[in-house]
Amino acid sequence: MCSSTDIQTRSPLQRKNSRENSPERTLDAPELVDDFYLNLLDWGSSNVLAIALGDTVYLWDASNRSTSELVTVNSEDGPVASISWAPNGCHIAIGLSNSDIQIWDCNSNLRHVRTLRGGHQLRVNSLAWNNHVLTTGGMDAKIINNDVRVREHVVETYRGHHQEVCGLKWSVSGQQLASGGNDNLLFIWDRSMTSSNSPTQWLHSHTGSCLNSVNTGSQVCALLWNKHERELLSSHGFTENQLILWKYPSMVKMSKLTGHTSRVLFMTQSPNGYTVATAAGDETLRFWNVFGDPEVAKPASKANPEPFAHVSRIR
Numbered sequence: 684m685c686s687s688t689d690i691q692t693r694s695p696l697q698r699k700n701s702r703e704n705s706p707e708r709t710l711d712a713p714e715l716v717d718d719f720y721l722n723l724l725d726w727g728s729s730n731v732l733a734i735a736l737g738d739t740v741y742l743w744d745a746s747n748r749s750t751s752e753l754v755t756v757n758s759e760d761g762p763v764a765s766i767s768w769a770p771n772g773c774h775i776a777i778g779l780s781n782s783d784i785q786i787w788d789c790n791s792n793l794r795h796v797r798t799l800r801g802g803h804q805l806r807v808n809s810l811a812w813n814n815h816v817l818t819t820g821g822m823d824a825k826i827i828n829n830d831v832r833v834r835e836h837v838v839e840t841y842r843g844h845h846q847e848v849c850g851l852k853w854s855v856s857g858q859q860l861a862s863g864g865n866d867n868l869l870f871i872w873d874r875s876m877t878s879s880n881s882p883t884q885w886l887h888s889h890t891g892s893c894l895n896s897v898n899t900g901s902q903v904c905a906l907l908w909n910k911h912e913r914e915l916l917s918s919h920g921f922t923e924n925q926l927i928l929w930k931y932p933s934m935v936k937m938s939k940l941t942g943h944t945s946r947v948l949f950m951t952q953s954p955n956g957y958t959v960a961t962a963a964g965d966e967t968l969r970f971w972n973v974f975g976d977p978e979v980a981k982p983a984s985k986a987n988p989e990p991f992a993h994v995s996r997i998r
Contacts, residue, residue, distance in 0.1 A: 695736050696743050696750040696968065706942050706969040707958070710743070712736055717948065717964035719904045719920075720849045720865065721808045722765040722778075724949035724962045729772030731789070732951070732960055734968060735763035740777055742789065745953065753793060754785070767810035767817075772954075776817050778807030784819055786831060802827040802837050811851035811860070813874075818860060820848025826862055826872075843870050843885050859886070897934045899927065904948050909974045910956030916973060918961060920946030926961065928973060940971055 693713045714737035716723065723735040732743045733753070738761035740753040756763060756779060765778035774796065777785040784799040784807055805822035812818075816838070817829045826841035826848055844864035852861045860872040870885040902920035909916065913931045924947055926940040945964030952959045952974070959971045 693966075695739075695741055696734070706940075706971045708970040709942075710968040712962055712966050712968045714739075715948075715962055715964070715966050716762055717945070719946065719948045720847060722767070722810065722850070722949065723763065724951050724960065724968075725766050725768050725775075726951040726953055726960060727768030727772040727775070727789075728770060728954050729768075729789075730954055731768075731772070733766050733768065733775055734962060735766050735777070737762050739763075740766060740775075753787060753789065754795070756785075764806045764808040765810045767812060769812050769817075770814065776810050776812070776819075778810055778819060778821075780806040782807060782821065782823075784810075784817070784829070786817075797831070799829055799831070799836050802829065805847075809848050809851045809862075811853050813853045813857045813860075818851055818853070820851050820862060820864075822847040824848060824864065824866075826851070826860075839874075841870075841872050841885070843888070844868060895932065895934060897929070901925075902946060904946055905950040905961075907950050907952055907959060910952070911974065914974070916950065916959060918947035918950050924963065924965075926950075926959075926971065926973065938973075940973060942969055943967065 693711045695713055696710045698710055712734060726732045730745045732745060734741055738758055739755040740763055742751050742753050760779050760781040762780055763777055764780050767776045773788060773790055775787050775789055782803040782805055786796040788794040788796050803821040803823050803825060807819050807821045809820035815830060815832050817831055819829060820826045824844040824846055827837055828839040829836040830838045844866055846865035848862055848864050850863040858874050862870045870888055873886040899919060901922060903917055904920055905918040907916045915929045915931050917927050919925050923941060924943040924945055928937045930937050943963040943965055947961050947963045949962045950959055957974045959973050960968060962968050
């Protein structure tokens with residue numbers, strides 16, 4: 684294995700030497716694009732982690748710690764701008780810089796299923812699955828619902844952002860979609876109000892009341908909810924490039940994790956919810972047992988997992 688300073692000859696997803704106070708595992712991730720507008724890391728329900736490094740998507744099987752290459756796209760189509768596993772853990776969507784979206788079947792025989800074209804004009808840097816609907820957001824500021832089962836895949840379009848769409852997330856119910864953009868706006872869209880004949884209007888916008896805010900003292904790059912406790916994990920940039928675990932809803936800081944030497948761009952969690960993987964501009968992929976040990980963890984709470992489910996409208 685090459686040393687961490689020998690960047691040119693590093694192999695992707697090879698384990699680096701670790702120290703006692705390091706994360707549980709650290710892997711090399713050379714050519715990771717240092718751009719937090721992208722979404723280049725996702726951990727599927729079949730326990731396979733996918734990461735995009737430049738023009739190539741790699742798969743790391745957490746059950747046996749094996750690495751395989753899924754696809755390397757043509758340089759004129761890349762780099763890869765986003766990846767997202769479908770809920771079944773077998774199919775993965777890949778958003779490209781040329782505005783195309785590829786769908787791959789990642790069962791024993793890797794197979795390119797189809798390419799979605801024509802919806803976006805610029806790179807597709809955010810993806811979110813809702814059963815058979817793949818929602819895509821791009822640099823063209825559009826959000827599109829694509830039904831991957833049919834030939835004419837564009838079924839709804841959401842227009843509200845003025846700049847590129849950087850993040851998308853469906854609620855557990857599959858009825859509300861949250862979107863964040865480079866225009867510093869957060870929109871909530873209700874699928875029951877969508878229409879294929881006209882642009883869909885948002886349900887809530889920046890006119891909603893702020894319920895709480897916390898000054899973290901540094902750039903916030905990513906957020907993750909703990910699936911088992913009322914906790915929120917945030918990743919940060921300058922100056923400490925740290926992870927912070929917060930108690931929700933009090934937002935009391937519970938712990939701080941350090942190790943990355945550049946801003947922590949992407950976070951994802953294992954299917955059981957206990958392990959978090961992070962990727963940073965320092966070209967490393969790190970694994971943290973931040974949400975506890977599954978052998979000693981408490982039973983999952985029966986409370987509604989959506990934090991604002993009791994609020995019908997934010998005014």
